[in-house]
Amino acid sequence: MTKVNEQTSDKEQTVFHHVENRFQTEDREIHIVARLEEPLVVVLGNVLCDEECDELIRLSKDNMHRSKIGDSREVNEIRTSSSMFFEENEHDILSTIEKRVSNIMNIPAEHAEGLQILKYTPGQEYKAHFDYFSATSKASKNNRISTLIMYLNEVEQGGETFFPELNFSVSPKKGMAVYFEYFYTNHDLNERTLHGGSPVIAGEKWVATQWMRRQRVR
Numbered sequence: 001m002t003k004v005n006e007q008t009s010d011k012e013q014t015v016f017h018h019v020e021n022r023f024q025t026e027d028r029e030i031h032i033v034a035r036l037e038e039p040l041v042v043v044l045g046n047v048l049c050d051e052e053c054d055e056l057i058r059l060s061k062d063n064m065h066r067s068k069i070g071d072s073r074e075v076n077e078i079r080t081s082s083s084m085f086f087e088e089n090e091h092d093i094l095s096t097i098e099k100r101v102s103n104i105m106n107i108p109a110e111h112a113e114g115l116q117i118l119k120y121t122p123g124q125e126y127k128a129h130f131d132y133f134s135a136t137s138k139a140s141k142n143n144r145i146s147t148l149i150m151y152l153n154e155v156e157q158g159g160e161t162f163f164p165e166l167n168f169s170v171s172p173k174k175g176m177a178v179y180f181e182y183f184y185t186n187h188d189l190n191e192r193t194l195h196g197g198s199p200v201i202a203g204e205k206w207v208a209t210q211w212m213r214r215q216r217v218r
């Protein structure tokens, strides 16, 4: 009993500081649709307008490559989708979105990796994984601390973002997003952010993923 009490009073610090049902970024009102407290997972609405979603897909369409993961950058069966990264501010629309995402995640844009676009066709998936790098990898010196996955289209069937340790999944909905963070001192909490993309059953699935690093990257 005492132990449980100790744990609740030692609630971990979070970076995401929005508590209202709706909050304002420089250019857009964002809606909080659902939240889980520890680890913090927040479902957000009204993150991108339809035109921004369409434009991100249009701009990346011709540059999609079979996804590579990890330090070795090898093609791996863990992720069967196609992907690409934008360079920072490569297009006007990116700087707008970059600022908004930085507001939402409450981390300066200098900590942001290039926005990643992922495309899944039927049968393609992203098996359960962590977004942070393992302590033994070079990249962990400036590790990722939080993720925002933005849904760019309506998926006919399948393609949920699932969190197996939390018994929780988010169905893709155009313009919405899911946020989570994993820099907690309690490593069990970080490990509970295990997540993946379920196989798409019908239609295509497009997402834009923003990862934030602990220190600046530019």
Ligand SMILES: O=C(O)CCC(=O)C(=O)O
Pocket (backbone or CB within 6 Å): 118, 126, 131, 149, 159, 160, 161, 162, 195, 196, 197, 198, 207, 209
């Ligand atoms: O496609 C999804 O729902 C998950 C994507 C993901 O986990 C990632 O980009 O790190």
Ligand SMILES: [Fe+2]
Pocket (backbone or CB within 6 Å): 129, 130, 131, 195
């Ligand atoms: Fe991920």
